[in-house]
Amino acid sequence: MLKVDNINVYYGKIHALKDVSLEVHPGEIVALIGANGAGKSTTLKTISGLLRSKTGSINFMDENISHTEAYKLVSKGMAHVPEGRHVFLQMTVLENLELGAYTSGKYVKEGIQNVFNRFPRLKHRKNQIAGTLSGGEQQMLAMGRALMSRPKLIMMDEPSMGLAPILVEQIFDIIRDLHESGTTILLVEQNAEMALRIADRAYVLESGRIKLSGTGAELAQSDEIKKAYLGG
Amino acid sequence: MTFVSNLINGISLGSVYAIIALGYTMVYGIAKMLNFAHGDVIMVGAYASYCTMIYLNWHPLLSILFSIVVCTILGVVIEAFAYKPLRRAGSLAVLITAIGVSYLLQNAALLIWGSTPKIFTSVVNIKPLSLFGGKLTITAESIVTVAACVLIMIGLTLFTQKTKMGKAMRAVSEDKDAAELMGVNVNTTISTTFAIGSALAAVAGVLLCSAYPTLVPTTGSMPGIKAFTAAVFGGIGSIPGTMLGGILLGIIEIFSKSYISTSLSDAIVFAVLIIVLLVKPTGILGKKVTEKV
Incomplete structure (x- = not known):
């Protein structure tokens, strides 16, 4: 591969x-x-x-x-979850996930649902600005964001x-x-x-x-x- | 009534600054550079509109559209030839290049149109609004300028918040590498930003010259610097902040002209900037982001 x-x-x-x-x-x-x-x-x-x-x-x-x-x-x-997460701190959790699907627009809704199933904590914080998440949540967001491109x-x-x-x-x-x-x-x-x-x-x-x-x-x-x- | 009339003039001038400042802010936010040639793009836009109206007898609206097209192309070309090769260079190199582009545009305009001022015909030919039995007149230019400014701000806010391209722009502005890892083409995003900023410059140029009709090759440079000041004043990188900064700057300028001294007005404007930055270095609405490690 x-x-x-x-x-x-x-x-x-x-x-x-x-x-x-x-x-x-x-x-x-x-x-x-x-x-x-x-x-x-x-x-x-x-x-x-x-x-x-x-x-x-x-x-x-x-x-x-x-x-x-x-x-x-x-x-x-290929997806790359960079060191130090690099989530977009001034954007909401949902916006971060949407950007993850930047190249695969069709699956946004489905993808977000999948990410929320995998990381239920993100669902509760979906409209929060990523900068307000804890380190662990930011890591989950970074991983979820990468998964959005399937x-x-x-x-x-x-x-x-x-x-x-x-x-x-x-x-x-x-x-x-x-x-x-x-x-x-x-x-x-x-x-x-x-x-x-x-x-x-x-x-x-x-x-x-x-x-x-x-x-x-x-x-x-x-x-x-x-x-x-x-x-x- | 003079107070109200000054206030309206101030808001109107400030709206022009705000439209120019939005161009600075967007480019700064996304490419992290100060495009000092932005003011001169305004001048080119005004000349483009002037020439089509005077020599070709175009309808003002058509001339504005033409000016927008010219400036958009100019902005993208400047970015591609002058700034893009310096993407990985230090910010000082980019700054000096921007100053060079600014002089290049001014001198090219001097060669083409000469130094004799052109008298710009206003693109707005509606009668001024007369209120309180003629005690207060509001020019149609003021109304159009303020309306354009509000529309542009709403449009830009919706664009950056709701559209895919707008979100990509915010992502690039925050973290270029991470945006690239999401599949965002950073170069295209930066070009688009220059295109939008320069289109705004064209609108600003036409509105500016409709209110202050003397057009010379250096027409754009002072408003450009003031708009940059306005952007810093309000919080560079923030759309509402930039807008507020522009309008406040216009009001301060007109008030100091009419109540203190015409010749000192610019000094007062910059003194206010210095004070604001001493008290709040990020500008009025600029935010400071703390990064979590």
């Missing part, structure tokens, strides 16, 4: 991603874990077209998207960041639910333990390079991972 081949991304003179390659197959949850500044978000931003790679290629649904503008990828079936692949950047443990559990339950309903997921997480628990496969990113890869269970057992990321 997604094949990233040998990309190199620079921020000015800083070499942020070094020969990164990864693959996501239909129906998988793939986790991308690593420390702060390892290049996880950069990888997602490059896939969704907000950043450009100097080398290599990115293929999505058998199409080379290395040079496709970010806004065109939404209608191809994506085939959804990329989530640190969905658990800054949330209370109980909310983290909830968010991961939702991710599992989404996966069970057939959505393919590429998940970036600092919370390696949680991520490895639900991931089919995972990649470990260190200083811009893929250090390790394997199934979630394999990596969770690996001594290297235990030492570096799981506090063992």
Whole structure:
């Protein structure tokens, strides 16, 4: 479904991603874990077209998207829930969701209903300005907004960041639910333990390079991972 | 009665400022840049309307439409050639480019139309309204200007609140990257904003010159700066704020002209701006958004 081949991304003179390659197959949850500044978000931003790679290629649904503008990828079936949520704080919950369906206008009503079924808390706050929501609600809104485009692949950047443990559990339950309903997921997480628990496969990113890869269970057992990321 | 008549003149002048200021506000809100050439687009609009009315004998309404078309195209072209290549550049580079575009337009107008003032014929040929046995006269221009201003504000508010494009504009104004991730084409949205702002400039130019009929290549620059002031005064980025700022500025200007001093009126206008910004840096209706992390 997604094949990233040998990309190199620079921020000015800083070499942020070094020969990164990864693959996501239909129906998988793939986790991308690593420390702060390892290049996880950069990888997602490059896939969704907000950043450009100097080398290599990115293929999505058998199409080379290395040079496709970010806004065109939404209608191809890719959704990206960015780090820090980036909901539209001055707009209402409903307006945020409507924008999520910007390219798939026909399903607005149906989509909103689906999102409200999945996140009942958003329904109660539908006419509230997103800036007044709590962090957890904003994360739900960001996820709901991404679902509005009925994506085939959804990329989530640190969905658990800054949330209370109980909310983290909830968010991961939702991710599992989404996966069970057939959505393919590429998940970036600092919370390696949680991520490895639900991931089919995972990649470990260190200083811009893929250090390790394997199934979630394999990596969770690996001594290297235990030492570096799981506090063992 | 002089008081009422001054007040009406002030509201009318302020409405012109408000229409110009809406152009500044929209472009600032969405592209986060100050389009200092906006005032000169007004001047081009006024010349376009003048030429078609005087040389081609067009009906005033038709000349206004023509002027709107000219300015819309001009706005989009300026954005595409001067500002778009600088999308990722620093704001200072964009600001300097805008000043350059402003001089370019003024000097091009000087080349085409010369420096001799043209006397603009009002597009409104309705008799002034006479009230209280002739003690109070309201020009038809004032009424048309205020009405246009109110209509434009209602129209823009509905557009940004209710339409898909309007919502996309608000999304881009708040968070460009997130809007792009929703599938919004940010470049098209910015062009559209310039198109709308410049169309408003055309309307403002025609109304301004109908009330103050001397048309020279620098006609747009002072109202442009004042409208920018009005936008900051009311709260740049906010439509009602900009509107309020424009009208208040017009009233302050006319009142200081008639009660204090004609030559000091501009100084007073800017002094008020400075005081407002010292007390409330976001302008009268500007809001400060706190971000939740």
